[in-house]
Structure formats: structure tokens, C-alpha cells
Amino acid sequence: MALDEGATISERIRLGLGRLTPTGRKVAHILLANYPVAGLETVSELACRAQVSAPTVLRFVSRLGFASYPDFQRALRSELELQVQSPLVKARFSLESATPTEQLLNRFHQSLADNLAKTFRSVPSAEFDAVVDIFSDRRRKVLTIGGRFSDALALHLSLHLRIIRSGVSHIAGQSANWRDHLLDLGERDCLAVFDIRRYTPDLAEFAAIAASHRVGIVLFTDQWLSPIAQKASHILAAHVPVPSRWDSMVALLALVEAIVASTTERLWSTAEGRLATLETMRHVPRVG
Amino acid sequence: MALDEGATISERIRLGLGRLTPTGRKVAHILLANYPVAGLETVSELACRAQVSAPTVLRFVSRLGFASYPDFQRALRSELELQVQSPLVKARFSLESATPTEQLLNRFHQSLADNLAKTFRSVPSAEFDAVVDIFSDRRRKVLTIGGRFSDALALHLSLHLRIIRSGVSHIAGQSANWRDHLLDLGERDCLAVFDIRRYTPDLAEFAAIAASHRVGIVLFTDQWLSPIAQKASHILAAHVPVPSRWDSMVALLALVEAIVASTTERLWSTAEGRLATLETMRHVPRVG
DNA sequence: CAAGTTCTGTAATAAACAGTACGCTTGGCG
DNA sequence: CGCCAAGCGTACTGTTTATTACAGAACTTG
Structure with missing residues (x-):
């Protein structure tokens, strides 16, 4: 060195x-x-x-x-x-006039914009399309699951998909109970896994089991690729480094939103009806 | 060649x-x-x-x-x-040569970068600092809650804060049970609310109750501001529009991550020990 | 279920490369 | 004018690197 x-x-x-x-x-x-x-x-x-x-x-x-x-x-x-x-985004506006907080916000913004750019530039559109294809196929069930923090994204994905189509679930709770969900999944079905670094060992194990049952695995991960990548049929990678003790999930969320947007568009003819139905149900007092 | x-x-x-x-x-x-x-x-x-x-x-x-x-x-x-x-001349591949998917990804990325820039430009650093101050104050309890989709962000915030300090909880489940949590909250404490458009009526109601009990409200919302803004002591607003049927939470997540990063740094001297403890606990077999 | 094909890692080989010793050249100074 | 020193390039050596051959594994197909 x-x-x-x-x-x-x-x-x-x-x-x-x-x-x-x-x-x-x-x-x-x-x-x-x-x-x-x-x-x-x-x-x-x-x-x-x-x-x-x-x-x-x-x-x-x-x-x-x-x-x-x-x-x-x-x-x-x-x-x-x-x-x-x-x-292009040099934008040297971390001048001496800025307060420490402004500088921090600037640096943070810079990194995020950067992650976003790198992520969108590197995602293969064929891979993107393939994932949208899978999620748009109502015959395939979709199960989502995530790691410690990334599970929020898994949840986010399932919440949106569940509105526009049926057969979508999110796996939460104890890892011991995870595999119960696999009983419902067949060869044509799909497991969407979110795993970013400090990769979750339980998740890798679970994904391996799923893969051995020939369930298709869609992996959302970081730029270094979770070990699950080896079992995955499709991989979407986002850049996560920011000036922070934690990694950023912004770019990964961006990918999810893009996938959701595209899938929604694809299924809109039927999704529209579902949304309308949902709207009317909202005014009925909830149970419990 | x-x-x-x-x-x-x-x-x-x-x-x-x-x-x-x-x-x-x-x-x-x-x-x-x-x-x-x-x-x-x-x-x-x-x-x-x-x-x-x-x-x-x-x-x-x-x-x-x-x-x-x-x-x-x-x-x-x-x-x-x-x-x-x-x-300058690159990234401009929204030309006729690009496939529909590439164009979609490009447009999407463009909007997100735009939202990010507008958000970071518009967030007042004083407001940002104030929120970090509150979250860094261990004497104040912090409760997080969110709307239908934004709840994932509330969860995200609480998960991170809970690691670096005590007294943080996330409110989930049925709205009827929400107010039970308020029993534990006093004047110095804080409720972090996430609410973006199609604002959730239940949330506004809940926030109003909290405010009447003199609980400080930190509101994470979109550029048009949730009605809760009227009761909030601090507001952080993010830009959400994207070419999609749904709004984007990318910029809002970015704000949360910035807040978490800054708070973590502030509390690092004690947070470090907590993280180490957590690490050792990880190797103990989980219960159930 | 078996034969064939494709794919992949191991190990040996060949090529390109960085590193080094040496001697020539050039510029400065007595 | 001639000595000395610093700088440079040539030619060689040792290492790293890319490459190839081969054999085992995995997946397909009849």
C-alpha cells in the first residue's frame, strides 16, 4: 500500500x-x-x-x-x-459557508444519488423484465421474505402485489416456521428474497431448501451479492454504501418500486377492479 | 478486438x-x-x-x-x-435505440433522482437537527407508527433506533389498540408518525389524541403535507411523485436513513456497546 | 433410467509482465 | 577541460498472469 x-x-x-x-x-x-x-x-x-x-x-x-x-x-x-x-454529479457545494448539518445532508444526498445512478445503470433490463413477468403471472404464487432490516422491503413488495393480484404472501415471524410456507409452493411458484450484507444465515438456508424444491428464487440484494445468489434464478442488485454506520436501502427500495410500478401497469386491466372493490370495503367497519 | x-x-x-x-x-x-x-x-x-x-x-x-x-x-x-x-453526453440513452424497459427504468430513475434532490434541498437543517436531538435524548421514549404503506418506514426507523438506544417501540396491529400505547407516553416523549397521501384517517385521529396529551409529534410526510402537520411539532417532508400508479417512498426513506445515521453518530459512544452485546447474543440459540 | 451433452473446477503450461542490474549518456562543478 | 553524479535506457531474470487440457459433475434427452 x-x-x-x-x-x-x-x-x-x-x-x-x-x-x-x-x-x-x-x-x-x-x-x-x-x-x-x-x-x-x-x-x-x-x-x-x-x-x-x-x-x-x-x-x-x-x-x-x-x-x-x-x-x-x-x-x-x-x-x-x-x-x-x-x-456529472460533482457539485462541489460542500462550501465553508455550510453548517455541519448541511454538509452531512449534502454528503448523504450525494451518496444516495450515486447509488441510485449506479444501480439503475447496472440492472439488466432482461432481468427486470423477467421478474415483472413472474410477478405478473397470476398462476404463480409469490412468497416474499427478508432479512433483519430488509424485511421491511419484502413486506412493502408483498403489500403492493397483494393489492393488484392474488396469491401473494409475506413470510414473517420465527425462522423455524418459515418452511411451513413452502408446502404451498410448487415448481412454477416464486420466492422473493431480500438479503443485504451481514447476510442472514437462516435466509440462505431457507432459500436453499426452496431451491431444492425447484421454487424459482428472485433475489434482491446489494452490490456484493448475497450468497443466495448461487441459488437464485433472478438477481436484482442495488448499491448500498453511504456515509453512515448502516447500509442504505434506498436504491433497493427504488428497484422494488420500479418493479411494482411495471407489474401494476401490466396487470392494470384487472387490478383496477380490485382496487375499486377495496375502496368500497374500506368504509365497512373493521372486524376486531 | x-x-x-x-x-x-x-x-x-x-x-x-x-x-x-x-x-x-x-x-x-x-x-x-x-x-x-x-x-x-x-x-x-x-x-x-x-x-x-x-x-x-x-x-x-x-x-x-x-x-x-x-x-x-x-x-x-x-x-x-x-x-x-x-x-455530459452519457446516461442519455433514452434515445430511440433504447428498449421500452430501458426507457421506463430511465424515466423512473430520473424522477427518483429529482425527488431526492428536491427533498434534500428543501429540508431545513434546523428541523433535521431538532429531530436528531429528540431521537438522541434517551430520556424521551419514542413511539413510531405509519400508514398503510408507510408503516414499513416506521418499522424501519424503530428497528434501527431500538438498537442504538432503549425506549423505542413500533405500533402495529389494529388501530383500536393503538391508543393503549399512549398510556406509557408522557409530555417529554415523542411520537414519530409516517403519513403520505391517501392520508390515513385513523392516524390523524390518533395523532390528535397524542397531541392533546402533549406528546411531541414528529411527522414524516409527503410534499403536500398530511393533515397531521397541524398537530406536529416537527415536520420532515419528502417528494414522492413518480411515473407510477403508486407514490414513491424512496426520498422519505432517504430522510429516515439520514436521521438514523446522524442519531447513531450522536449516540455512538453508548450504541457501540449495545451493538457488541447484541452480537454476542446472536450466537445463543433462539427461543421457540 | 441410461447415454450423451454441457458445464465447471483442478492442475499443468505458456505467455506476458514487472522488476533489476548494468552501462551509457548528460549536465554540473571543480 | 575533465571528473563526478544523477538520470536514463537496454537487456535480462524471476514472477505473476492468462491460458489450455482434462476429468468429474450436472443436467438433458431419448
């Missing part, structure tokens, strides 16, 4: 520019001009771009404080990963 | 998803979820991330039409190079 942490690599290059040898400076300029791509190429490719020899490039990264060239590349990649693939 | 030009690599992956083998799909999902960084790592690193073997990764890139893995990486880099240098 790099000796001198804190600054981004491009900053470190700019700062070190004075201390470099003439050829080293050539490398630095090429790197800054084509940042960060040039640094992700091989040593010889970069050397060729900068019209210097390979050892010069190595001496350069060494002087920047990296133990090796692969080490340098790793740093570059992890920076790229954070720095976002959405360069 | 790649045989089949024209599309971006991520698009090509999405399109090819159906034609892939099960393990190949794992690789594809990891790649899309961490695009494009994951593809710039070595074969074995990527294989490890996707929990498959190295040859599987190679077969994957081969099936995508690349002659070799370095070739694939070169393509990825050159795409990255273009993308970074023209930050």
Missing part, C-alpha cells in the same frame, strides 16, 4: 510534480491528462504513451510511495470505485 | 445475459454491479469476487466476443476513457 495516505492519487501526483525527474514528469503529465485510464494500462503501454522507458515508469510510481506497480493500480482502481462512475 | 462492435460493453453483457451459463451469469452480475472496476482486476481477482474459477471468467469474456482477457480489458479502458472525457 501507499505510504502517504489521505490525498487522492491525482493530487499526490500534482504535489509531487516538483520533486520528479524530467522523464518522471512526462509520465505524470500523461497520467494526469488521461486520468485514470493511463495508469490502468501495463507498464510498457504507459511508458510508450509517455515516450519513456518502462523502468522510468516504475521509478515514478515508486517515488510516489507505492510498493509496486500492481499496488499502484489497485489504489487507482479503488479510487475509481469510490469516485463514482457518475462524474 | 471485439467481433461485435457498436454497443457498449455493459450493454453487451446485459444483452448476452440470457445466452450465458449459470456461472457465467454470476460473473456478469458482479461485473455489472461493480462496473467497470471489477473488469479491470486480474482474472483470478474477478473470479474470486464472483466465486467462480478463473477459466469460467475467461470463457465468459470469450463468449462476449473478445479474443482474450487483456483484449477485454483494453476495450473496457477505452470505453472508460471516452466516458470520463465526455461527462
